[in-house]
Amino acid sequence: MTHDLLLRNVRPFGAAATDMLIRDGRIARIAPDLPAEPELAEEPGGGAILLPGLVEAHTHLDKSLWGMGWREHQAGPSLRDKIDTERRLRKEWNIDPERQSMRQALLSLGHGSTAIRSHVDVDTETGLAGIEGVARTREALQGLVDIEIVAFPQSGLMSRPGTLELLDKALSGAADVVGGLDPCGIDADPKGQLDAVFALADRHGKPIDIHLHEPGELGAFSMEMILERTRALGMQGKVTISHAFCLGMPDRDRARALVADLAEARIHVATVATPSRPVPLAEDLRAAGVTLCAGSDGIRDTWGPYGNGDMLERAMLLGLRNNLRADSDVEHALWCCSWGGAHVMGLEDYGLEKGCRADLVLVEAESVTHAVVSRPPRRLVLKGGKIVAREGRSLREAP
């Protein structure tokens, strides 16, 4: 069964109203007043804004508490305390990675995200259970949402013997990307951790995505080590640094020099637009040509109560965090939440042009910026031309 469809009267990224013909899961024609055909389903667009499927480029599908009833926050302020509390509560509360990733992925799909990069915990207690659970969700949601799995050593890599072997195993299996985090702050062995991460990537031929919370000069030090290894192994274009708080350091010249190095090594940055921390400035990255993508980070988990998986809301937060006011600048924030993420995930044929995969979102707004600031429920979400969500809700029921 095909899902050919004629979208009537839609405005691609705010442009003039047009019709769009979807055939075999792709955008086949874009023109006003396309002829109706017998057997061809039509959807009225009502002049709504058409966006490409949004891209949730940094989240943790395995750990959300969504749908588990309200649970008071327990973790203390330190990163280490959050990590340890999570490992404890994962068992006490039975945070099942398959069920929870399914809930969160369908929540995101309802908000128009058709691709998700998820970091998934790998440690010596949980083993590969998280990866396996999220992989089952990915399998079950095939054709609805693309899920990329990062094998993520949340509890430490060098400091927790046995984790490296588990990562290796994950990468031989369901994991698509090698994860890492804070080689100084968590492992206190930057050379050891980064050599190990890059060796895994090299051996498995897979890209890298490293959480770097380390601030200021400490983060800059780790970033320089990542840059060095990216160049040495020819991994340009295959490395992402998530958070990269050090790029928000007060010394703007130092930060811009680092950004120039990232651009040269084609390293991407993923941000959550954290309002309470220094963050990489969208305008510096854009000027230097570094791809910035964005994500929700954890959604309502043991790390914190916030988040809803809405990448239009994330674009708004990115705009607010970077003081973006001009329409073209707010549109760029949304670009980060769509094309930016697609570039980082290596999604092929992504966009609103003829020939692109018909991963599409319809949202009622007067302009793209209006859509970002008002975030109305998504009227329609298509994945490969198939209708997968209406009025803000995925058609597939969550468990």
Place this chain on the structure above:
Amino acid sequence: MTHDLLLRNVRPFGAAATDMLIRDGRIARIAPDLPAEPELAEEPGGGAILLPGLVEAHTHLDKSLWGMGWREHQAGPSLRDKIDTERRLRKEWNIDPERQSMRQALLSLGHGSTAIRSHVDVDTETGLAGIEGVARTREALQGLVDIEIVAFPQSGLMSRPGTLELLDKALSGAADVVGGLDPCGIDADPKGQLDAVFALADRHGKPIDIHLHEPGELGAFSMEMILERTRALGMQGKVTISHAFCLGMPDRDRARALVADLAEARIHVATVATPSRPVPLAEDLRAAGVTLCAGSDGIRDTWGPYGNGDMLERAMLLGLRNNLRADSDVEHALWCCSWGGAHVMGLEDYGLEKGCRADLVLVEAESVTHAVVSRPPRRLVLKGGKIVAREGRSLREAP
């Protein structure tokens, strides 16, 4: 006609479910299973969270573009450019203060704000037209929402001769509060502006609310001059500093010393929780006993495209900006958006206790923190016991 009402099965600020009897516009009884009475209307609460009417403590009702169709942002990045662009567009676009304040006030009411402090521009071009327009809206919305008007010299006070006389006239009329802004940055005459502002307040017996965007030591300098005059004129408890970005300065000890001085002089702080600027830290103010209130600032105006008047969303932004994760901390963010604002505006008999005015909001959530992070449409809003909004929308239609 009275608006007596029996609210069934509500959870005041997340406490155990109870009934609540409203009589003569006030909370008359709080207890489970109150007896039904003939002639007494009942509303089922369904176990929803009951909050006091939210308080929008810093906004600009006269300048929103809400309902005027999408207009591209035009202003450049500097404060002065935003001010000048606004004065120009106010005429070109016919931004009518009465119509626009009505639209924004009803939008806010739909989200549960039953009291609003609005700064309203006074300058030598617009004269008192803004004040008069918002005053007509206040008159028309009497009994639905309390509106307090700050006479605000947005374009400068000392640097724009004639403005002082207009402020004086406004304060003899509809204006409730004396406004000011950036005595160094805008007027380049801190002594002149602050002496004038405090003299007006003294003469009219009215409180003060000063926008202070000045960062770092410059803002600290102006703040010290405000402190000095507050003490000298015995205006403790009657002065608010809005934004107070200087309290976000990197030197935390210096900032805390200023906060201690504010506490001693009982000066309040109003924040917007701006993610792109240093801001006063909620936790420092709370520890020192300084009242922090919050507001939306301008909503979709010539200054920027953001904002929707939802004070639950503002509580979320305040929580994100201050990295608040524990439930009790997020509840405090909501306190700032309710009790905090009520304290600053001097609202009498405010709250959820017996005898308080029945300004109430019902929101479907499992806990107060859940309400903040999920921000569902307000099911019911009461003002003085009268139902004024349902399902996120004011019952009174906007123009």
